[in-house]
Amino acid sequence: MSTLEKSLTIIELLAAKPAGLSVSAIANQVNQPASGVHRTLNELIRLGYVRQVQDQGDYALTMKLAALGVGFLGRTGVGDVAQPILDRLAQISGELIRLSVIDGDDLIWVAVAQGATSGLRYDPGQEQGVVVHLASSSGGQAWLASMSDEEALERVSRQGLTRAGATSGPGAPRTIAELLAILAETRQRGYAVSVNSYIIGMAAMAVPIMNGDKAVSCLSIAGPAVRMTVERMAELAPHLMQAAQEIGIAASGSRYFPGLHKSA
Known part of the structure; x- marks a missing residue:
């Protein structure tokens, strides 16, 4: 080493x-x-x-490293492009909105907006800059579902089916067969759903931001499972998809959304 x-x-x-x-x-x-x-x-x-x-x-x-990271992210323009859209979606949903970008083989949370003003809520400041665990998170599952099963399994094998050093919830897939079933359901539904998976007590939904047939980013809504029911997710799905489409269009000039501007 x-x-x-x-x-x-x-x-x-x-x-x-x-x-x-x-x-x-x-x-x-x-x-x-x-x-x-x-x-x-x-x-x-x-x-x-x-x-x-x-x-x-x-x-x-x-704080030196954190300051470098915040400064770098600010200069990329990712926040300028996406934040107004995230804020609007947070207001509509009343939940936590997270934007992740694809960086090589990793999916990384880079921007958030908190819509919950009272009651149960999750702290959005804890996950910025964190590499997303693909198999157990809604964003990761949304990205995996955008590719073939073979490519999805290759990416999962590199990262691991379970989170290293952390305990996933009972809703997280424990076998390859369970993961493939989740990805099939995600493709049919049009958005990923994870309940008691990445974190116990949390439910989330996510869609990829696409450029043609390639995902370049992911957008998710997350909140307490008692509020983020299946019915509530179905109500929020059109708003989530519209926001993802708007971010895709708005981010076409940013090189930190790989591929969005290459085919323009």
């Missing part, structure tokens, strides 16, 4: 542990010697990406 790979592995781990971790805990989780981890952490401290919570204490990321 190269020095760069070791550093990035530690950064990715700390990004999931904002309260920080000890050297020994980091070493155990990244499978690196504690002495090497300590040297890497000192170098990351020097560069401003890591801080020690207190003397002889845990290590945590600084």
Whole structure:
């Protein structure tokens, strides 16, 4: 493993542990010697990406990396293109709206809008920049359903049928046969539905944003399962599809929606 790979592995781990971790805990989780981890952490401290919570204490990321990410995302224009549409859909649905973009083999949440103003709701700030687990999320299932079963299974095999380091809900597919059945239902229905799958107690629906026969992004509505019933999803489906079409048209000039502008 190269020095760069070791550093990035530690950064990715700390990004999931904002309260920080000890050297020994980091070493155990990244499978690196504690002495090497300590040297890497000192170098990351020097560069401003890591801080020690207190003397002889845990290590945590600084805001430098987050600031770079926010600045980068802002300069791509993704938010400028999509945010007004997301906000309108959030107001119509009263739920959490999430936009994800396809980056190589990954689907990454990049923008959100929260429509719920009271009662049960999910924090939209927790998932921006997170790579979507394809098999258990509505956005992932929407993307997988836009391709052949063979290609879908290839992508799932790279990422894993179950979420690494997390517990999926009882509604998540546990076998390839279950996943393929879900994808078939998604294609027939016209939008993906996941209930108690990615998170227990949450229901979500999603559609891909298409350029011809290729998906370039995904748009989803998520909320508590007690509100996001099958009937409610059917009511919201036309609004979700219209918003996805509008984003596809509006994003035609942004290179961060791969493929949208190439066929123009």
